Amino acid sequence: MPKMKSHKAAQKRLGVSGSGKVIRVRSWRGHHLELKSSRRTRRYAGKSLVGGTHASAVRRLLPYL
Numbered sequence: 001m002p003k004m005k006s007h008k009a010a011q012k013r014l015g016v017s018g019s020g021k022v023i024r025v026r027s028w029r030g031h032h033l034e035l036k037s038s039r040r041t042r043r044y045a046g047k048s049l050v051g052g053t054h055a056s057a058v059r060r061l062l063p064y065l
Contacts, residue, residue, distance in 0.1 A: 004063045006061070010058065013025065014058055014062065015065075021049050021050075021055075022049065022050040024048060024049075026047070
């Protein structure tokens with residue numbers, strides 16, 4: 001049986017925490033940050049967890065994660 005392929009777009013955007021939860025980067029953090037208030041950019045900072053509903057779909061996209 002051949003190896004399963006990982007979904008490359010998902011592989012670039014998603015990861016796994018030490019406890020095994022799926023992690024994503026928050027949206028709206030890309031560019032034009034000088035236009036956004038510091039309060040708004042702080043809200044976008046850091047990583048966030050993927051909800052349980054979508055975590056199973058992510059596992060299917062990334063079988064070796």
